[in-house]
Amino acid sequence: MSEMPTGIKIFDTQSRTNKEISLSNGQYARVYCCGPTVYRDAHVGNLRTFLLSDLITKLIIFNGFKVKVIQNITDVGHMGEDFEGNEVGDDKVVAEAKKEKIDPFIIARKYEDLFHQDLARLNIEPAEVYPRASEEIEGMQELIAGLIKSSHAYVGSDKSVYFDAQTFPSYGAISGNKLDSLKPGHRYEYHDDGAKKFHADWALWKAAGDRTTMVWDSPWGIGFPGWHIECSAMSMHYLNKKVDVHIGGIDLRFPHHENERAQSNAASGDEVVDHWVHGEHLLFEGRKMSKSAGNVVLLQDVIDRGFDPLAVRLCFLENRYRSQMDLSWESIAAADTTIKRWRKKYQEWRQVQDAHVDTTAADKFIADVIADLNDDLDTPRVIVKLRSLEKDESISPMTKANIFEKLDEFFSLGIMRGDKxxxxxxxxxxxxxxxxxxxxxxxxxxxxxxxxxxxxxxxxxxxxxxxxxxxxxx
Ligand SMILES: [Zn+2]
Structure with missing residues (x-):
């Protein structure tokens, strides 16, 4: 089947343009979203990225197309990073398990369950498959073996397998971090003992060393996979070597997505991802959310304060996904009030005896909204329109109810909730x-x-x- 355009334009980080999403197989959009590393709770900032995936998915459906979404669960292999983006330090899941003195898989499953619970609370439609890194080791090893065979990867003197960055000349196309601008950092000069051939090479497979948990046999010895290789392996396996839309937080643009692109393209000989979409950071009350700043907010905290978790969803919708936004308790409270008012109004509109519906006005309103959303997901503009529709006395109550009901298929704010x-x-x-x-x-x-x-x-x-x-x- 030939490629099918969707009319949806979203900013593509690689081409730096508002580019139309296209169904490359002519049947359904193939969407991949980088999932959580399950060693701690996802805070509302992480959830903003996951919501972006939901909005794009629902927008594709709203435009009348089908979609298949894959989101990975990183339960092994994600190390800390230094400023140059090199992986250093301990595996995050294993380190947390050591701290809590329990089996790393128990840690991983616990946070994976909480992740799914948070998605459900935000009305995020589940992905079709949530592959776990620890259960996809074979696929990753096959991919690595292929990269070694085609001379894109090599076994280092430390028995780890590295991607040979210099064999991939278009490295840096997404982030602008070209190889010649990546200076050798201090860390590997002291820590890597020359196991890598080139300072910007990265590990695809890491030798176990003294690590005894979450390690697997491989053709290169006992070890565990690097973090970036899992997204190449899973996206190509589950979406048949072509990703129409790849979604992640802006912090993953480099090195994670740059490395993924190099691995996937080198393995397939083709541009695997058509569209790279990145969601911006979330601040909380003016500051970056971090454990050290003590301002990490979980969805559970929002619920504990008596707010509907969907108030957070509305706050996100009131800001463009590509802008850094500042969330606060005040804005959550205001959104909570709005949602509750809309639900009440919806019931009132539905119950008026005059059931006249102006279908022309409703269709036009909805078509305008779709046009705004198809223009790089302009959700703030649509929320403003909904607020004026709410007050517009020239539109009949039943027409308003019908519009809110239809648009809630996309906004998912539970507007019909409380339908008694x-x-x-x-x-x-x-x-x-x-x-x-x-x-x-x-x-x-x-x-x-x-x-x-x-x-x-x-x-x-x-x-x-x-x-x-x-x-x-x-
Ligand atoms: Zn990823």
Missing amino acids: KAELSDDAQKLLDARNQARQNKDFKLSDQLRDELALLKIRVSDSPEGQSWEVIP
Whole structure:
């Protein structure tokens, strides 16, 4: 099948343009999103990247196309990094396991479960597959063996396998960090003992050394995979050697994505990723979120303060994914108020007796929204439009309800939540209908009497120029 354009333009870091997303197989978009390293809780900053993947996925669906999303779980191989992007220090999962004195796999599964719980709380649609690095060792080894065979990789004197960066001349295309501008750092001059041929080479497979957990047999001796190779192996395996959209946080642009691109392209002989999308950093109350600054905020903290976790989702939507944004308790509280008001309004709009829907106005509103979203995901502009729609008295209540309902397929703010219609008994419905009739007949005495009867059934009725509406008395 031939390539199919989608009409969705998103900024591509590599070409530095707003580039149209295309389905290269003509059937569905192949999307890969770098997942979590499961050694600690994901904070709301990490969740912003995962939400970006959800927004792009839902936008593709909203435009009428199918999509397949793969997101990896890094449960082994992610070391710390120095300023040059070299991997140094301990494996993050293994180090945490040592600290907590438990099996690293127990640590990994615990944080993996919490990750899925957070995604669900943010209404993020699950990926089709969440491959774990520790369960994809064979695929990574095959990829590494192929790279050695084609002379893109070599076994160093320390029995680790390195990617030979100089065999990949277009290195730096995503980040601008070309090989000749990458200066040798201090660290490897002292630590690497010349195991690498070139200072910018990186490990694909690391010799175990004295490490005894999370290690595997390999053609090059016992060891464990480097972090970058897992994303090449998984994206090419699960998406059949072509990624239409690759998503990750801006901090992964270099070296993680640069290295992934080199590995994947060298192995396939082709440009594997068509579109690199990067989400910007999140600040909290003006500062970068970090353990040392003591301002790490988890989704659980948001819930513990009595807010709906989807308030965080709305805060993210009010900011462009490509701008650094500053989240605060104040903005979360404001978003929480907005969501609750929208849910209440939705119920009121639905319950007015005049069910007139202006389909032309609704279709036009939705088409405009899709155009904004297709223009590099301009969610802030759409939220502004929704706020004015809410107040626009020239649009009928039922039309507003229909628009909010349709757009919630993309925004996923649970606008229809609290829909108590199903819980309304037949008796209550009869009383509501009778009261509406009484009001139309201007029989206000009967109307008041019926309101009191409804109150006994725990239904509170209110009247507005738009008609009668009701809510369940808690
Ligand atoms: Zn990755």
